[in-house]
Amino acid sequence: MATIQFKAKNMKYLKIILFLVSHNIVYAQTLEQREVVKSSMSKEDSIKSITFVQNYKNKKNKRVEEYLNKHQSTPKSYFKNNKLYVLYDVTKDGKPLYIITKKKK
Secondary structure, eight states: OOOOOOOHHHHHHHHHHHHHHHHHHHTOOOHHHHHHHHHHSOHHHHHHHHHHHHHHHHHHHHHHHHHHHHOTTSOSEEEETTEEEEEEEEOTTSOEEEEEEEOOO
């Protein structure tokens, strides 16, 4: 039978995960509370919210495409110093905004 040995670092993560899971269970909504939230938001409001988000994403994607067309030497994504840079949006001033994620080892 194989045994699992946890290092101190793994125990730290395990404690954090257990805390978050237990916290989520304690503060989760009851069925009645979910129904109240559902009933308070009309279908029209839901559709308006979804439409707003879709319009924002479309405009953002259009800004990024226009920026890349004007600056053809600019890559949409690239790696530098073990980090991934992905072009997310363009500011009103025309400056690119990148999301930076650290590459896992």
